[in-house]
Amino acid sequence: MKKVFITSEIKTVHGGLTASLLNKARILSQEMNEEILILTFNFDANYPDVIENIRERYQLDNRVKIINMNQHYCRKLSNNHQVKRAIFDASALVNGRPSGKKLTYYENDKLRVKRSVIDNRVLQDEFFTDSKRLYEKWIYDTDGCIAMRSFYQEGSTKVHRQIIYRPDGKAIIERLFEKDKIQKLRLFQEDDNIRNFESIEAFKTAFILEEIVKTEPTIIVSETRSQDRLLLDMKQSYIKKSFL
Template identity: 25%
Template sequence: MKPTMFFLINSIDILRGGLTRASLKQASFFAEMGYETYMLTFNFNPKYPIIRDKLLEMNKVHKNVTILNMYEELEGYDEPLTLTIPSKKASLTELSNGMSIDKRHKRNAYRVYNNGLYVKYISLNEDNSLDFIDYFDENRYRTKREVYDPWGNLKKVAFMNLLLNKPNQLIYYDNEGRAYFSQWNDPESEIIQRVNIFNKNSSITHTYANDNVTHKLDWLTKTINKLGGERSVVISDTRSTDEVLIKLDHPKAAKVWRLHSSHLDSPFTVDANITPAVKPALDNLETFDAAVFLTEEQKNDVTKRLGEKSNLMVIPHYHEESTKTIKSNNEDNKLGVVISRLSSLKRLDHTINAFKYVVDEIPDARLEIWGTGNQESSLKKLIKELNLKENVYLKGYTHNPDEIYQKALFSVMTSKKEGFALSVLESMYNKAPVISYEIKYGPTDMIVDNENGYIIENENIEELANKMIYMFKNPDKSREMGEKSRNYIDKHFNKNIYKQKWLDVIDAAITTKFRS
């Protein structure tokens, strides 16, 4: 009998990067094979009914994957909330109580003034439903934030420390206005000091002091008891859920830990310190029935550091076979692309600086950068400073990376570190060969240098530019590399290999857990 699958992930949203996409694909894979499959989310987000609906509509998750949320269940819902009615458009007249309002530039938000005194800030969602309201005192200190669901129900209030502008206390409410959860924070360290859970009679049922794990563990245990059957497999996909998996000790649940990122801290070399987010799991590898890495290289590096472990296994990503036509000499010979989160870790400034050299030699060359992140403004500034506004474009988030790669001559990857570099896999599958820095981990598993792409010295911007110039000047060579890229992915990273490796991991974890 197939075990029930539980995937632990802190949060799921629509505009997300590679880790979330990989987790959704992974859960969908098991649902497709007939496993009862759940994704357990631990964050507060009143938009989950919309998120679930949108993910299904966009075919980002299998219809038989059930996405559960801890806060929804603590509020009292036995089933995941579904989208049954449209969101409610907010009334600015009602929210401002007739006071003066001033719209923020390029934001769906408004400042409210009472006879000249700034009293609150109203933020709306894209569909003009209410998102949150911030309240201010006469000294412009924020006193609290009210968070609403898309139907106008107050769901959370954060009471702020005036000087630090961070929450002292958070209270979560059901639709009748009853508190079901409260949290005390140290606003300076942001450490959680106390968690209280209330019943419908407003009586405290559980209290957790200086502990942000046990209430999550209790919910996970309750969920396994309710849905898990005789045998379950629990997989931690994000580092924020690792401590929950480490502490889980359920007689009917095997534990699998999966690492999606590099375990190395700066400078990201093999002997670098272990990054704090990954350290708890690596320090407790023996508590897992299986520990999964994305590349053999990373598994070997961990083994050299921590010693031989019998539970270490490798499952690389795969790319789903596409029913759409893969490009056939229809790509733009003057277009390179990047699909990436706009963060400092991705070093997109290297790509842009290299592209300045490209444009000096090929004035009509273009680079499209797809993604969102906190580096957007600095990257815009760099593009302007280098006079590349007619050559380099920040295009925003894309839900269709395959289409972006198919129109490009090649793609570029300049990250400081990766766990696997899903963008490399996707690009090569779509016949866009990749020019990548040699980093840990992933690119060298897929790119055979000078055959189906290029691996260049880390941080060598001049060489990066030279390779882009060569590709633009030799589009036939790029197309040849693109064909080899697709063939390589089809051979080494196909769904059948992925399926067998996962079945091996599940079998090994179940055997280890229940061998007695």
Template identity: 20%
Template structure:
């Protein structure tokens, strides 16, 4: 049966620094490949460095080499990186040869302003390999008139023509390996949305679309229509409408929920509203926990297509229960630096911790928009000696294994993968009580601590307890590893997915035959 099924995992984008949703989606795709399914990951954004990004992710073991990655722009442009000839790296030399003056942009590595006979004409940036990344062009009034985006081989892949007043694109043109345009967009500079998309083929205007979503839907149909039993999984909310509107009668449509479905007012979150309004269009809708599945059914009634598959841990720290374990006097946070994660609560709680345990340390691992605010808060609370912002890590197991425990204070989650990563690496969690995750996995006082939501003092007290009762904290970590290993391992995860896919395909085939 597997050889007749092709799985398409839909994500808007892929990159080396991404959060839990991307990690979870890659775990799914890797699991499908290991089970023997022909597996694709489809992405829809423009990124001129995709080829290098994917190569690095495969080399790092983030993506199974059996998975095929297709990007909409590379596919429509028929990019062929197997035979492409890199362009020479000459931008600096060429500019100087033409008599231009280069002014390095302080604070922006490999970035230069270009002056020609006193006139500011260009601004360009090179990548880490000194190849051209982008170039901006300016007119005599110092308006930016266009930006050229280059791939890692020195080829211009996109040119954006700017609106003078707003300095935003009005028209974008995309180019193939030979420099021929295969796509252009007319863009509203006020909102960045395309209102006309032109697809070219063999020197002719092939199709016209009224927006980007129509183009994405067209490409999705083209990619999936040639497969007998396509299974299409929407992991990113930007892809939900594409799957809903897919016309294929044979396609199995699966919706994978990665977050809490409610906003802070208890209403259906705007990000998932489209999917909930069209829940019947999916052959399978997947929640992350049985509690979330129950909450959805309490609100909408029993749904035959609603199921739950939790995350899984893909590696475990092996402990000898009786052997001593070395742990630093350290707590860690590994997450995206976003307001919804409430890392500021953790920092404020740690102020109380340091008052009682002066040697206690906290490391914040991640990236995001809140980084500047977090660093400012650390300084204002005089915690620079105890709290460090460490940056993004490709190997979260390392800080977890060094730490005595980890901390979470999110407003809301679907079922954060970081819970599994922490517990499976022997780092029990001190966390607020929020939906969904802590209550589904942690036995309070046995393999972690759950404190009342928004209670900063309670969060601090449990952290203090962990530092002051180090041996007990280490025992908690061992129990956490044991629980996750027994109940949330990859074998169980793969079995659940296998059953869901096989059942959904059989139902779809039976329905299709009846038609």
């Protein structure tokens, strides 16, 4: 029987619940020889680096697999495709005075781009209108590829749309927001078909059932209360549920 833990996210800096989950996974794999899947649902452009750090800190062996929903679809649909580095070319703009880890770029004395940099690596670019309104943000992965673009509502600092990309520059997931919450999603498939989801919960459910469980007998453990409803709504007879 498959053993799956679901949690919202795993970050390098995390609290006691995440630590407890990772320690459980380590004990089950090393002392009981169990294969464990941990599923997460957040977006992080640097997720592979985060997970490598986590595996080392918690001494997780190969029987523990950590799979992020967004990374899964990007990897699944990116076989045999070339990496496309696409950091915004700001060479035509005037470089302003650096401020900490921020660089600013101007055109005709108007702010156009704010760039976040750490250890000489570009993390993200924020783009501004003539009136200094943030209208778009690009987030880059460790290879310098666009991992996500966020689009902001006019006259507001709220995101209304995001697109997640695979390393070759192809859009994979589109997320539409309302009142700061993801309301609808679209999955762009390899055959150019588009699959629509009416909620983030529907998208998570499809990911778990179609990509992970695949009708195999599975016990799914919910580690955070925010994921309980997702699990409760699964009525498949081959799924057993546990809430910790």
